[in-house]
Amino acid sequence: MDSLGRDSHGRDVHSRDLRYFVAVAQELHFTRAAERLFVSQPALSKQIRALERQLGADLFVRESRGVRLTRAGAALLPYAQQVLEHWRSAVGAVEHAKTEERATLRVGMSTRPARGGLLPAVRSRFGDAHPQATVRLRQVSWEDASAGLADGAADVAFVWLPLPDMERYGWVVVAEEPRHVALPATHRLADRDEIDFADLLDEPFLALPKSAGALRDYWLALDARAGHPPRIGAEIASTDETYEALVDGRGVCLAAAGNAPLITLGGVVTRPVRGITPSRFALAWRVGDDRRPLVAAYIKACGEALGRAE
CATH class of the missing domain: 1.10.10.10 (Winged helix-like DNA-binding domain superfamily/Winged helix DNA-binding domain)
Structure with missing residues (x-):
């Protein structure tokens, strides 16, 4: 035989x-x-x-x-x-x-990736390749910087870098944006077109929850403070909390340029900041999960939507 x-x-x-x-x-x-x-x-x-x-x-x-x-x-x-x-x-x-092929792919996010129509473009390409699969979007609190990856609630996630425990994840940067500062419209610096970060060192800052780890430090710009400790005016875990804290005058905060429209709803302005690095928005997954067919397909669809060769 x-x-x-x-x-x-x-x-x-x-x-x-x-x-x-x-x-x-x-x-x-x-x-x-x-x-x-x-x-x-x-x-x-x-x-x-x-x-x-x-x-x-x-x-x-x-x-x-x-x-x-x-x-x-x-x-x-x-x-x-x-x-x-x-x-x-x-x-x-x-x-x-x-x-x-028929399974559900869970996509976590704490910030909706509306940038340049990225999400619809990824969904379209992924859907063409895997028509029987279901994609479920999961909005996750800012308390979890991994947007659901850490506890398995998400299979892939749109996140801000850096992630806590970076070695656990793979990622591809989908957007790099300048960091702006959001502050009350009545703030003493609000009339400037651009603000030096040095002028913000003594301002109270709105901070992500401590569970966000390295991401909390990043949005407080610890790397640009040269040892000058931040003053924490309040902790925030959502866009609504951020807006309310800004309007109440409890502090200022850094935000990616693409997120500025989410918090400039009246009584709040954003200005570009000199002296700090740009933010990086990424699609991330757990190390090893990229071998799963649907995870690999979503990563590929994201690359195609960004016009990158795979």
Whole structure:
């Protein structure tokens, strides 16, 4: 028998033939094997005879009380079992792939990636490649800088860098934007077109929750303070909380240029800031998850939407 399951005469040997053979070889009794297989004993005997003709060898010695394997049958048995085991594994792999294709991909975000129509473009490309998959968007509080990746609530996520525990994640930057400062319209610096970060060092800042870790430090611009500790006016975990705290005069905060329209709703202005690095918005995933078909497909769709070669 070759690797394609054909006998020496080129005729196909089906997995059913091998299942029948293995059942008889294990039971050493045609009637018990037939009951195990839920087929009639005559049908089973006929199929075994057909297999013996295909192979050109008797597989069993028929006796009054049952059967025993011939030398040829004993030689075939371990290979037949191996083929059936591989076939079961193959069927399982196919079922897993089908399930993956139909599965739901959860996309986390704390800031909606409206930039340049990115999200609709990714959704369109992903949907074309995987029409049976469902994409669910999950809005996550700023308390979780990973937007659901850390606790498994999201499969991929649009996040701001840096992430806590960066080594756990892979990512691709989808937007790089200057950081602006948001402040009350009545603030002493509000009439400037641009503000030096040095002029903000003593201002009370609105801070992300401590659980945001490195991201909290980033939006407080610790790297640009040269050891000058920030004053925390309030903690914020959403756009609404940020706006209310700004209007109340509890502090100022840094924001990506693309997010400025979300908080300039009246009584709040944003201005470009000199002396700090731009922000980076990214699509991120857990290390190793990029091997999952839907995760890999979403990453690819994002790259295509950004016009990058994959």
